[in-house]
Amino acid sequence: xxGLPDQWRDGYRGGPTMTSVRILPWSEDDFxxxxxxxxxxxxxxxxxxxxxxxxxxxxARYLRPDEIGGRMYRIxxxxxxAGTVGFWSRVxxxxxxxxxxxxxxPEFQGRGVAVAAVREVLGAARDHGRRRHLHAxxxxxxxxxxxxxRKAGFILLGExxxxxxxxxxxxxxxxxxxxxxxxxxx
Numbered sequence: 001x002x003g004l005p006d007q008w009r010d011g012y013r014g015g016p017t018m019t020s021v022r023i024l025p026w027s028e029d030d031f032x033x034x035x036x037x038x039x040x041x042x043x044x045x046x047x048x049x050x051x052x053x054x055x056x057x058x059x060a061r062y063l064r065p066d067e068i069g070g071r072m073y074r075i076x077x078x079x080x081x082a083g084t085v086g087f088w089s090r091v092x093x094x095x096x097x098x099x100x101x102x103x104x105x106p107e108f109q110g111r112g113v114a115v116a117a118v119r120e121v122l123g124a125a126r127d128h129g130r131r132r133h134l135h136a137x138x139x140x141x142x143x144x145x146x147x148x149x150r151k152a153g154f155i156l157l158g159e160x161x162x163x164x165x166x167x168x169x170x171x172x173x174x175x176x177x178x179x180x181x182x183x184x185x186x
Contacts, residue, residue, distance in 0.1 A: 021116035023073035023085060023124070026062040030074050033081050034059050037103040046139075047165045062086070070098055071124060075108075075117040082108040085117040087125045087134060098125050098134040098179075102148070109144070118152040126179040134179055137162045137172040149175035153182075 034055055043049045050058065062072040069089025075082045083104035090099045100121055104114045118136075125134050138145035140159055150156070154175035162172040 019078055021075065021077045021082075021113055021120070023075055023117055023120045026065075026072040026074060026084075026086070028063065030062070030081075030084075031056075031059045033074060033084065034062075036105060037084055041106065042103055047168055047170070069130070070128065073117075073121065073124075075102070075104065075113060077108050077111075077113045077116075080108075081105075082113050083117070085114075085121050087121055087128075089131065092135055095133065096131055098128075098131045100125070100134055100136045102145075114144075114148045115151045118148055122152065122177055122179070122182065126182055132178065132180045134177045136175045136177075137164070137170075138175070140171050140173055146173055146175075149173070153177060 037043075038049045038055050040049055061067055065071045068086075070087040072084065072086035072088075075085050083102060085100070085102040087098040087100045090097060092099070100118065102114055102118060102121075104117070122134065125131070136145070136149050136154060137160070138149065140146075154177045157174040157176050160172055160174045161169045162174075164170050164172075
């Protein structure tokens with residue numbers, strides 16, 4: 001990956017590693033967490049923060065997993081809410097796939113939380129069983145998220161133009177994880 005700083009090569013920036021990371025299904029009580037990740041420093045690579053109404057609509061959508069064709073989760077690290085992670089259905093290059101995304105609160109970043117949570121989501125998507133591939137599309141300049149993809153076992157397919165938010169093209173890396181092949185591993 002081009003220009004990856006040394007401190008990001010293994011997805012670690014310093015600080016203690018988390019001892020326990022798990023994901024819990026999204027609930028009505030998670031609205032506050034969604035608001036906490038909707039700040040400029042957390043949305044820098046995603047077109048900036050959403051309006052309060054957009055956050056409310058997103059929260060309502062997360063509460064209806066059948067509507068998104070996947071599941072959203074609260075990340076819990078060492079007993080504390082640490083961020084969000086999930087997967088949802090989309091069509092990418094004429095193939096029905098899952099897409100994944102995550103946000104980890106600043107105080108939990110650099111400690112392996114995102115990698116552990118994404119690995120949990122890969123298992124949940126595999127168990128959901130409706131798609132073969134799961135993709136992630138971090139900005140080419142978002143070194144941390146690209147490191148998460150690599151450490152979680154995704155394969156880098158290359159750069160692409162990805163529309164996010166709607167109406168804005170983002171230069172992204174297309175990372176793919178083969179859920180079917182992972183289910184055949186011993």
